[in-house]
Amino acid sequence: xxxxxxxxxxxxxxxxxxxxxxxxxxxxxxxxxxxxxxxxxxxxxxxxxxxxxxxxxxxxxxxxxxxxxxxxxxxxxxxxxxxxxxxxxxxxxxxxxxxxxxxxxxxxxxxxxxxxxxxxxxxxxxxxxxxxxxxxxxxxxxxxxxxxxxxxxxxxxxxxxxxxxxxxxxxxxxxxxxxxxxxxxxxxxxxxxxxxxxxxxxxxxxxxxxxxxxxxxxxxxxxxxxxxxxxxxxxxxxxxxxxxxxxxxxxxxxxxxxxxxxxxxxxxxxxxxxxxxxxxxxxxxxxxxxxxxxxxxxxxxxxxxxxxxxxxxxxxxxxxxx
Numbered sequence: 001x002x003x004x005x006x007x008x009x010x011x012x013x014x015x016x017x018x019x020x021x022x023x024x025x026x027x028x029x030x031x032x033x034x035x036x037x038x039x040x041x042x043x044x045x046x047x048x049x050x051x052x053x054x055x056x057x058x059x060x061x062x063x064x065x066x067x068x069x070x071x072x073x074x075x076x077x078x079x080x081x082x083x084x085x086x087x088x089x090x091x092x093x094x095x096x097x098x099x100x101x102x103x104x105x106x107x108x109x110x111x112x113x114x115x116x117x118x119x120x121x122x123x124x125x126x127x128x129x130x131x132x133x134x135x136x137x138x139x140x141x142x143x144x145x146x147x148x149x150x151x152x153x154x155x156x157x158x159x160x161x162x163x164x165x166x167x168x169x170x171x172x173x174x175x176x177x178x179x180x181x182x183x184x185x186x187x188x189x190x191x192x193x194x195x196x197x198x199x200x201x202x203x204x205x206x207x208x209x210x211x212x213x214x215x216x217x218x219x220x221x222x223x224x225x226x227x228x229x230x231x232x233x234x235x236x237x238x239x240x241x242x243x244x245x246x247x248x249x250x251x252x253x254x255x256x257x258x259x260x261x262x263x264x265x266x267x268x269x270x271x272x273x274x275x276x277x278x279x280x281x282x283x284x285x286x287x288x289x290x291x292x293x294x295x296x297x298x299x300x301x302x303x304x305x306x307x308x309x310x311x312x313x314x315x316x317x318x319x320x321x322x
Contacts, residue, residue: 047072047080057087066091079116086117089124098128098138098148102155109162122159122168129155129172133179149179164199174205177212181219190216207241207248214238214257224267231268235261266296270305277308286312 053068069091072084089104105121105128112118129152132138138148156176160169177192193212200206214237221230238258242251273288289305289312296302 047077050080050084053084054087057091060094062091062094066095082112082115083117085111086120089121093124093127096131096136098132098136099151102128102151106158122163122166125155125159126168126171126175128152129159130175133175149183152176152179170196170200170203170205173199174203174209177209181212181216184219186216186220190220207245207250210237210241210244211250211254211257214241214254214261218257218261218264221264224264225271228265228268231261231264235265262296263299263301266292266299266301269296270301273305273308282312 049068050072053065053072056062056065056068066088069084069088073081073088075081085104085108089101089108092101092104095101102125105124108115108121109118132148132152132155136148138151153176156172159172163169173192173196177189177196180186180189180192190213193209193216196203196209197206197213200209203209214234217230217237218234221227221234224231235258238254238261241248241254245251248254269288269292273285273292276282276285276288286309289309292299292305293302293309
């Protein structure tokens, strides 16, 4: 029961690679009723062991397939070895041996930097990063014992530095940003989302990324009694989204968050006015209450500031009224 569940999970994890990368491979073809099948080319005719391994691979029996592919690799016969190496790495990914799979993808990219299956290697590395950033555990001696976020960030860095403008880099970057935000690492998520916006301004997740910048800044702010700059920056980001993407599905959320950030700013300046009032620095208090009234008139803090301004406008008790 356990092994079949793990096998199904591994098969699901490899779906993105098999559906995309295999479709572009000259060595396989889709056969109705049978699925992906090995094309009987010149290299395949001479290696029944490779065909056997590939059959297990297609069935999702990655452990058996990997061991057979390793035998093919030991023969040193190209071009079979090149394909066996990429398939071995994909088998490890299917088994959820993430660190070992990454090492084998890296090994493949080192040996075949312009090979036929380079895109599949990058696709595999992105799948590793997304899985670990999504919470999958790293194995040690066959047991999943640690989260491995640092390892996943290393994978993202490798992909984005080697293929900076590719879809692989785009997918890895947004996965990193989402993971940082989920883990409440708001400075890191703001940076990661911002990098996505700058590098992939036309990417499909750009609106999510822009909203993520604002939400990260807003979430990182300590409170209205502290530095208002994070709220101000978040407000500017939220206001820019409906302006730059008026048809965006996130525009209404951005407007709501902009109002929340503006209310926080109003509260901050109101509290500053109160502080000056306690210190008997009435002119300074009046400046901040007037700021709230003039710039944040739609917030509840404006009414409260007005009440203080009205009180400050009255002559002090005991004064000479004549």
